[in-house]
Amino acid sequence: MGSLSSLLWxxxxxxxxxxxxxxxxxxxxGRPIDGGRTWKDGRRILxxxxxxxxxxxxxxxxxxxxxxxxxxxPDFYGDLGTAVLLAFLLSLGALLGxxxxxxxxxxxxxxxxxPAIGLDQLGFLIAALALAYPVKTLDSGQIIFLLxxxxxxxxxxxxxxxxxxxxxxxx
Ligand code: CTP
Ligand code: MG
Ligand code: K
Numbered sequence: 001m002g003s004l005s006s007l008l009w010x011x012x013x014x015x016x017x018x019x020x021x022x023x024x025x026x027x028x029x030g031r032p033i034d035g036g037r038t039w040k041d042g043r044r045i046l047x048x049x050x051x052x053x054x055x056x057x058x059x060x061x062x063x064x065x066x067x068x069x070x071x072x073x074p075d076f077y078g079d080l081g082t083a084v085l086l087a088f089l090l091s092l093g094a095l096l097g098x099x100x101x102x103x104x105x106x107x108x109x110x111x112x113x114x115p116a117i118g119l120d121q122l123g124f125l126i127a128a129l130a131l132a133y134p135v136k137t138l139d140s141g142q143i144i145f146l147l148x149x150x151x152x153x154x155x156x157x158x159x160x161x162x163x164x165x166x167x168x169x170x171x
Pocket of ligand 2: 113114120171
């Protein structure tokens, strides 16, 4: 496999995590996962930006992404079950990583929507890679590539969502 195609495969592999992470902006809202409860420090556990609808919708849309990917490149996955399980784990990891990020942001007294450089762009990615690891893995060069480019993809996607009026801040 040439190096360019190896990097493109890395993008293809991680796509469900990107989709899962971006979807809640459109499908989220309603009851927050923490139910409005606070932590020992008196601040919200996760905050109003982390909702059940966003979490479940994001996992569902990310998993469907993997189903579609299977029909485009079946040989990359081997079988449908692997493709769907991989997409589910990437999506679940992305959304869990996002929750963990918000937990730490609230502990650092950052309000909902405040940027946390590094955590916002890479937390979801690292958790997605970790959960998907048992099913299908990338080589270390591909992982480094994703760690380097994902912040730019994240910023680009958020800027686009801001310009579209889906988000109130461009990060
Ligand atoms: N969202 C959601 N449920 C989730 C994740 C996100 O409903 N589990 C929606 C919320 O409307 C959120 C938006 O997607 O405001 C953007 O997500 P994100 O940037 O992760 O949340 P923030 O509002 O920045 O909150 P935090 O400071 O906790 O990161
Ligand atoms: Mg945010
Ligand atoms: K986030």
